[in-house]
Amino acid sequence: xxxxxxxxxxxxxxxxxxxxxxxxxxxxxxxxxxxxxxxxxxxxxxxxxxxxxxxxxxxxxxxxxxxxxxxxxxxxxxxxxxxxxxxxxxxxxxxxxxxxxxxxxxxxxxxxxxxxxxxxxxxxxxxxxxxxxxxxxxxxxxxxxxxxxxxxxxxxxxxxxxxxxxxxxxxxxxxxxxxxxxxxxxx
Amino acid sequence: xxxxxxxxxxxxxxxxxxxxxxxxxxxxxxxxxxxxxxxxxxxxxxxxxxxxxxxxxxxxxxxxxxxxxxxxxxxxxxxxxxxxxxxxxxxxxxxxxxxxxxxxxxxxxxxxxxxxxxxxxxxxxxxxxxxxxxxxxxxxxxxxxxxxxxxxxxxxxxxxxxxxxxxxxxxxxxxxxxxxxxxxxxxxxxxxxxxxxxxxxxxxxxxxxxxxxxxxxxxxxxxxxxxxxxxxxxxxxxxxxxxxxxxxxxxxxxxxxxxxxxxxxxxxx
Numbered sequence: 001x002x003x004x005x006x007x008x009x010x011x012x013x014x015x016x017x018x019x020x021x022x023x024x025x026x027x028x029x030x031x032x033x034x035x036x037x038x039x040x041x042x043x044x045x046x047x048x049x050x051x052x053x054x055x056x057x058x059x060x061x062x063x064x065x066x067x068x069x070x071x072x073x074x075x076x077x078x079x080x081x082x083x084x085x086x087x088x089x090x091x092x093x094x095x096x097x098x099x100x101x102x103x104x105x106x107x108x109x110x111x112x113x114x115x116x117x118x119x120x121x122x123x124x125x126x127x128x129x130x131x132x133x134x135x136x137x138x139x140x141x142x143x144x145x146x147x148x149x150x151x152x153x154x155x156x157x158x159x160x161x162x163x164x165x166x167x168x169x170x171x172x173x174x175x176x177x178x179x180x181x182x183x184x185x186x187x
Numbered sequence: 188x189x190x191x192x193x194x195x196x197x198x199x200x201x202x203x204x205x206x207x208x209x210x211x212x213x214x215x216x217x218x219x220x221x222x223x224x225x226x227x228x229x230x231x232x233x234x235x236x237x238x239x240x241x242x243x244x245x246x247x248x249x250x251x252x253x254x255x256x257x258x259x260x261x262x263x264x265x266x267x268x269x270x271x272x273x274x275x276x277x278x279x280x281x282x283x284x285x286x287x288x289x290x291x292x293x294x295x296x297x298x299x300x301x302x303x304x305x306x307x308x309x310x311x312x313x314x315x316x317x318x319x320x321x322x323x324x325x326x327x328x329x330x331x332x333x334x335x336x337x338x339x340x341x342x343x344x345x346x347x348x349x350x351x352x353x354x355x356x357x358x359x360x361x362x363x364x365x366x367x368x369x370x371x372x373x374x375x376x377x378x379x380x381x382x383x384x385x386x387x388x389x390x391x392x393x394x395x396x397x398x399x400x401x402x403x404x405x406x407x408x409x410x411x412x413x414x415x416x417x418x419x420x421x422x423x424x425x426x427x428x429x430x431x432x433x434x435x436x437x438x439x440x441x442x443x444x445x446x447x448x449x450x451x452x453x454x455x456x
Binding site for chain 1: 213214215216218219220256258399401402403405406409429430431432433436
């Protein structure tokens with residue numbers, strides 16, 4: 001990546017949790033950027049997902065609360081039943097508006113607002129999934145000069161989402177999970 | 188797409204012409220709402236969008252209704268309502284009279300939820316629920332107490348998850364695709380427009396609920412609203428926010444203690 005990376009946004013749906021559970025333990029703990037994860041998830045108030053991700057990494061994992069500051073070296077998770085948006089003053093805000101692509105959180109608004117704020121310093125990764133959420137978001141990241149990575153559909157448990165991305169967006173890289181880890185650690 | 192500059196132009200127009208102040212709303216969300224409306228109503232250009240807003244007061248009603256988020260449900264976050272029912276209402280019940288304010292009540296689903304809890308606790312008769320929103324058209328719906336029948340299964344599940352022991356369907360009458368809530372629930376509700384951005388405190392309350400409203404405000408405006416709530420709460424009164432909202436960035440924090448894990452704070456000084 002030619003530009004400094006200030007933020008990595010990762011989106012996924014069906015079959016993406018397993019991928020994250022492979023990626024997180026292998027990330028170096030000296031990341032100079034924030035990691036934001038949006039997973040399609042059930043609307044529950046329990047902390048299972050947070051606990052699970054926390055157990056796989058030494059990096060701090062936090063489910064976002066409104067107006068949390070976007071901090072380097074922290075992994076942020078979109079909370080259930082809210083859209084997660086990036087604000088230009090380096091904070092998150094939450095949004096309880098209509099579902100997008102049948103989902104709340106939806107990947108698109110997070111990617112789109114990150115594209116808007118971080119422009120060429122944003123990197124977005126779209127993983128396994130069964131609908132086309134995230135595709136418009138990737139377009140926005142790309143159009144604003146950021147870098148776009150898609151999980152190799154052949155390695156995805158549910159290839160539809162990465163396939164849609166490859167069909168509709170001029171993606172920079174199509175990578176296997178090992179290569180994604182290598183790429184992030186090389187930033 | 189509407190960019191930041193155009194957003195600021197619209198915000199300034201709407202304030203100058205109509206007095207609605209969206210200046211301190213969270214920009215990311217506001218921009219999405221504006222773009223959504225712009226696309227939904229098929230404006231060919233920003234200039235035409237702006238002209239419509241500036242020249243048609245009827246369209247302004249639609250603008251306000253669509254720019255603000257009016258997605259809500261009954262007994263949203265059952266764990267919150269369970270604590271409200273089991274731990275907060277008994278404490279409120281010791282007062283001879285209970286004043287409650289739902290700030291930003293939207294179409295009223297949470298107001299009816301509260302009325303059901305109060306009724307079941309035997310407290311509704313000595314309560315008054317003030318339900319306010321900046322948007323007059325959602326208040327018309329709230330006052331009507333008619334919600335889509337298709338939602339009742341979810342609401343019933345939420346109600347049961349709060350520990351509700353009655354038959355949820357006894358609280359409404361089904362009529363075609365609508366559920367008409369019983370009129371006795373409405374007897375102690377007072378609906379009124381109130382804009383958290385510009386209007387002052389109008390009473391002192393034992394409980395204020397403002398859930399998933401502050402997420403649309405930036406921190407400066409949140410602070411202003413927290414001060415408004417603080418000045419509207421008596422000592423030992425409660426403030427309830429949405430499940431991902433917090434007072435920890437606010438100066439009023441020191442006067443409050445959080446009630447367990449839920450987003451409920453009690454004013455201690």
